[in-house]
Amino acid sequence: MATDSFGRRIDYLRISVTDRCNLRCIYCMPDEGVPFKSHEEILALEEIEHFAAAAVAEGISKIRLTGGEPLVRKGIVEHVRRLRKLTGLEAIAITTNGQLLTRMARDLVEAGLERVNVSLDSLDPDVFAHVTRGGHLSDTLAGIDAAFAAGMHPIKINVVVVRSLHQDLVSFARMTMERPIHIRFIEYMPVGGESEPSPGGACVSETSVGGWTAADHVPSDEILAELMVKGAEAGLGALEPVSRDAAPGGWGPARYFRFAGAPGTVGVISPLSHHFCGECNRLRLTADGKLRTCLFSDDEFDARTVLREGTDDDVRALIREALAAKPESHNMRIGTLRRMSQIGG
Numbered sequence: 001m002a003t004d005s006f007g008r009r010i011d012y013l014r015i016s017v018t019d020r021c022n023l024r025c026i027y028c029m030p031d032e033g034v035p036f037k038s039h040e041e042i043l044a045l046e047e048i049e050h051f052a053a054a055a056v057a058e059g060i061s062k063i064r065l066t067g068g069e070p071l072v073r074k075g076i077v078e079h080v081r082r083l084r085k086l087t088g089l090e091a092i093a094i095t096t097n098g099q100l101l102t103r104m105a106r107d108l109v110e111a112g113l114e115r116v117n118v119s120l121d122s123l124d125p126d127v128f129a130h131v132t133r134g135g136h137l138s139d140t141l142a143g144i145d146a147a148f149a150a151g152m153h154p155i156k157i158n159v160v161v162v163r164s165l166h167q168d169l170v171s172f173a174r175m176t177m178e179r180p181i182h183i184r185f186i187e188y189m190p191v192g193g194e195s196e197p198s199p200g201g202a203c204v205s206e207t208s209v210g211g212w213t214a215a216d217h218v219p220s221d222e223i224l225a226e227l228m229v230k231g232a233e234a235g236l237g238a239l240e241p242v243s244r245d246a247a248p249g250g251w252g253p254a255r256y257f258r259f260a261g262a263p264g265t266v267g268v269i270s271p272l273s274h275h276f277c278g279e280c281n282r283l284r285l286t287a288d289g290k291l292r293t294c295l296f297s298d299d300e301f302d303a304r305t306v307l308r309e310g311t312d313d314d315v316r317a318l319i320r321e322a323l324a325a326k327p328e329s330h331n332m333r334i335g336t337l338r339r340m341s342q343i344g345g
């Protein structure tokens, strides 16, 4: 079992398999895009598998593949199949925009993938196209249907709540009345936007960084209050808390609720308003092979060089070194050097 220097159990690794994406979400990538890393800079799938094996040997038992968009990485299905064979790995999951799931869901399940999180910020086709800069809502909805048909479980929807988008939260809540789908409303996080490292991070009172502004951040308590009031008005009934035992098996800090009688749930993830650093259980590997100990910390460990030039023991030692350096808290830091598409969410 891996623990960090604050006694937290670290058993979850998020791996970004590519920095490329087939969408350009307004809060994730700047309009002009980000310069993609060269082929040589990006880890080969074999290198990722090497790292994953070392991480599992160090106590990681859950792996999530992310990106960029993980489903655009060539060879991803076989990659899942090989990762799934790691002894000690309990489960593998993917976070995707869902656009390619219609084609790939069955093969992914057959390769050993069960869990999927689909990012979907609006059920209005025009808002969806605006947020994704040109994506088609129908493709993601068809992808979710394909995930159900292929037997993926649990199926969760990530909705980043951005005030100026005026998203209709109740439209998502309605989805939970129809099938066992789990909607997670995520507070918009100030990731990216910093061109220079600033000692101790930028100031919390800074209200704008990259595309993020404090005015666009909606605290999860406000999200829940809106769901309660507007859900009742829409005839969805009372919103009841779901106990941890009854919640859709999660690896993270979501708090779940259910409209009475619904097969699905609604949850909130509050990285800013109720930060959950004390329960943080994760490490992140970027597509270019940098190990990050905190989403908001730009201190990275160069796994790529160790994978290319070192031994298995060196890779494991690097993971232990990173664990020992994992910060206690994100300290409400605003802004990071990399955008979310380069970190993996």
Ligand code: SAM
Binding pocket: 021, 027, 028, 066, 067, 068, 069, 070, 095, 096, 097, 117, 118, 119, 158, 160, 186, 187, 188, 189, 190, 191, 340, 341, 344, 345
């Ligand atoms: N392309 C995949 C997808 O769309 O799910 C995986 C990568 S994406 C970077 C992972 C997640 O990060 C998505 O759910 C996305 O909405 C979320 N995300 C990106 N920027 C964010 C931000 N500033 N605050 C909160 N969530 C963000």
